[in-house]
Amino acid sequence: MKLKALLSVLVGSFLMFAVQAQNMSDEDIKSRIEPVGSVHVAGAKADSAAASGPRSGEDIYNTACFACHASGVLNAPKLHDAADWSPRLEKGIDEVLHNALNGIGSMPPRGTCGDCSDDDIKAAIEFMIEGV
């Protein structure tokens, strides 16, 4: 009898602990989401503020081109990588820009940046080939 009581206390406190742990992790998740959420809001604000003024090539690269050009997805020429860019630049910057605007191979037109002007794309390319 005593053992049963002890067991039920143990099981009971374990369950309470489990429930508490669940609550705690929910709280944890909430408190983790909140600051991230506000960072995103701040980022969105900065983005829309930047959209009304000129965006730097680096900004555009970081929003629209980074996904493929940072690691060279599908053989995309990598950021500041001379070996990747030199053969492409031999065609002349106008041709390279033309290809970026219209798409080439697996490179989608404008790198899928719908709200990028021709100058924005050009600035992003200039940023990517800096020092090449």
Ligand code: HEC
């Ligand atoms: C979905 C992936 C992806 C995104 C996003 C992307 N690119 Fe590319 N890009 C590629 C790939 C793949 C190539 C190589 C295409 C080939 O030569 O077959 C490429 C090639 C290029 C080239 C070389 C063109 C040439 O003539 O050789 C330029 C310039 C370029 N991208 C600019 C950009 C810019 C600027 C952005 C952002 C606005 C961007 N890309 C976003 C995948 C991407």
